[in-house]
Amino acid sequence: MKALIELEDISKVYEDITALKQVNLQIHECEVFNLLGPNGSGKTTLLRIIAGIEKPTSGEMRFKGSRVENDNLNDVRLKTTMVFQKTLLFNISVYKNIAYGLRLRERSKKETDQKIREVLKTVKLEGYEKRPAKKLSGGEQQRVALARALALDTEVLLLDEPTANIDPKNVSIIEDALSWVNREKKTTMIIATHNLFQTITLANRAALLLEGSVVKVGSPQEIFTLPPKLLESYMRLENVFSGVSKITGEGTSLVDIGDGVRIETAFEKGGNITVFVRPEDIIVSANPIVSSARNSFEGQIVEISDLGAVVRLRVRVKTGRDFIVQITKRSFNDMQLNIDSKVFFVFKASSVQAL
């Protein structure tokens, strides 16, 4: 694979804070690269340097083999774009927001119109052209920001936790759009994320960042061989369980995660295994549920986190066997849940993924 972006000994110091320490990384053409790390580990700074909006204190960045300097910074900027964690929109219509970068690239009106229709379709916002961008909901605004970046058809797309502050419905639209872009357009993507699912489903390679240094670079499979306790400091490890798996002979496996808690999966794989379930794939009820879902549990709520439109509950099935489930604020209020409330939850065997 050809290296598209090469970072050599990149350091960044802000007055008395060292944000990056001698980072060496190569990003290949057409790959999806994940930056994993806790808050303050330098992910955003690294993306900003690659985007050409921040200058490293020392070190060198090469784009397609040529060193990025003041003279060619603008050219590199035209080939790269970024979606910020905090949604940033101009206070104008959706159309004009997306047209901004196209106008800088001197595209014709016809081309611009067509492109805008196309990207709005990708983020499922068809017909939103004339709406004032800042009047949309938070998730829709982030989708406009993504559409604006996609419209430019840049070689590199940088995403800084693109789904960190939005609700599950918008998250899945953005995830779908990203995998479509990677599949169809072969755009090189560098994504800073906490989201395990995005790493597994999207990334070819990932780097672990800690306190401004790259600790490990490798494929998601290699990353996930690290001990879960260590991994936990890099990403949100929710509903990740290790145990011994037995093939049932009916096309499924049963993973015993200890204390008699067994999770049924839709794949056949025996032996030691680590599996996970997305919190948003779990259905919660205040009463026992009869359903086709193969996994059915009951437990007690031990923690409630309010994330705005959604609420995350930590449900204890047995000591040390906690499941994180995510429900909308409305369901939460309707069910009148509280700490210590007894709840029932189910998820399909096919929602269980192996790491």
Added chain:
Amino acid sequence: MPTTISSGLSRTLRLRHGELYLTAEIVEGLMKALQLIFSGDPTVIEITVRSILVSGSATLLSVLWGIPIATVLGLKQFPGRFLLKGFFNAMLGVPTVFLGLVLYMFLSKASPLGFLHILYTPAAMIIGQAVLITPITVSFVTNAIESVDPEIKDLAKTLGASETEASLAVLRESLNGVVLATTASFNRAIAELGVALMVGGNIAGFTSLLTTTIALETSKGEIALGIALAIILLLIVSAVSITINLIQRRRT
């Protein structure tokens, strides 16, 4: 004793008479003023047009040099930035006669800029008013730019903008503030008296403006023309503000 009473009474009567006289004068003045406005009196039209042109040009000038200054003040960090901002803020309340005096000293025959021969011309008034309102333009626009999310500039750059194009994007985000600054500047210019009087000289048919004419005519006792021009002045100021308000409401 009787003398005191009678003299007190006569004073009261005289005062009453004066009040009545004044009220009558105002009513009469108002009638004449409306007549002047609606009959399209040439003097009224001429003074109004000149006022709008002079203050409009002054506003244009202040915007022309004020916005670049404000953009630098709002977006760049440099030594002395704080002092410069403080200077413009302090100059917001500069007395117009003081500024008029300073400009007079600069423009009069024997002074450094005397060779321009612009004292007592509309050009002097335009420059004077432009200097007067520059602090308003600069301070308002700087504030507007500073209130825009600083990351907007980065955003513009990631979309392919150069340094200058990114600054323009920030300026566009602060458009409401820029419009407000321009309106406030124009209104201050057209309503000021000191500068226009001292460097314009209120020469009839040449440098007389709404404010200078109101002052002169009233002091001469020609209250009708004064009222007519004052009404027009108020109308212009309100019309500008309302129009801008409506445009802004439609935009958002």
